[in-house]
Amino acid sequence: MARLLFTSRNFGSLADPVNQSEKDKLEELLNKQVQFMSQTHSNEIAVVDQIGTTPGADGLVCTNKDIALAVRVADCIPLLLISSQAVAAVHVGRKGLLNEVAVNAVKKMRELGSNNITGVVGPHICGNCYEVDAQMYADITKLHPATGGKQNYLNLYAGLAQQLSDLPLSNLGICTKENSDYFSYRAHGEAGRQVGVISL
Template sequence: MTVGHDAIDENGARFAFTDRWGGVSAVPYEELNLGGAVGDDPAAVTANRAIAAKSLGLDPARVVWMNQVHGRDVAVVEGPWGEGPVPSVDAVVTARPGLALAVLTADCVPVLLADPVAGVAGAAHAGRPGMVAGVVPATVAAMVALGARPERITARTGPSVCGGCYEVPDTMRSEVAAVEPAARATTRRGTPAVDVAAGVHAQLARLGVTDRQDAGVCTLESADHFSYRRDRTTGRLAGYVWIERPDGPGREET
């Protein structure tokens, strides 16, 4: 398994994106499927989530997941959901150190955000509908409400389908571009396309978020990543963000 992660700065903001390898799921979800609503064996998903979390030094029980619905709703979280229902939202934000936020994707753009000075983190699921609806600006606004400042936010976007591969009807491209011109794209074959990651980064730039990086990996082109557009029935990747505590990211607070 390759789980990319690194310390962004001395204040402890951490970001990670998974690939598809190193888990226990069988075909067609092989191997590290982290999505619980794609038809995979629930026991395998639970095992995979534990494998990924422990590789990052996280307590699997302190990772917050979402029921993603391609909208713009944001939940402010202070701890794991426990036995209650997982809310239908496409972004979560927290000011709790050591609480990891997770976002699932298989072509959509995983957006990870952190202001380590304020101790605020956010994770958003930005597919084409969510990007158009404004899930990323909504996430930044929720972080600001918790004390974050856009100029201090670090943003990382993970593997997603690129503008050269995400072919759409011309009418759809026009509708998206009317909301976010930066998302207008053309495939390598010269057909209409949408570049969701470019749209996300343009939105972040307008909000004043200057520290931005993209993984530069196209999920449709990469055999190391799940792609819904390529395979339809497949697993889900995950992006994780958290503010690490001095005593370690997964320990209980005192």
């Protein structure tokens, strides 16, 4: 059975490069080594079977029960994908939605034998708070109509849920901009990051 958690500001920041003392604290809490990734809003998925160098990716997939996967966020969506065969941690922002990084992660899990995949979405900026310029709003809602709502405000979760419509998704419903317990780039211009972590 998969184990997952989402940290808050209270835990400390796990921004890139990850502070070793904060990483040690996380690994002690989990009693597992944690694999991070160097996130660039790409659609790259890295399969991890042992702890190693930090891959350049926006999704990690693992079948090794001894490893936990981490995704760092401030306002983007931390998506944790669960199955009996594999788990994944995925960084889904506006660009990630457009380049289908979550779709790629699900595809990779299925290639590794996963079925009955479910997902959990952690704290991220909500559709009432994520304002973009009019042109960006028009461009994105044209491709992903579900993201549209209040004029010039994007609902990333609605877009992700539509994109992964064949998967059951649970949303914690916590907005990083509205809730001061979480780091938010939009609210405070912060460099701090919380994480979503998952392991088999």
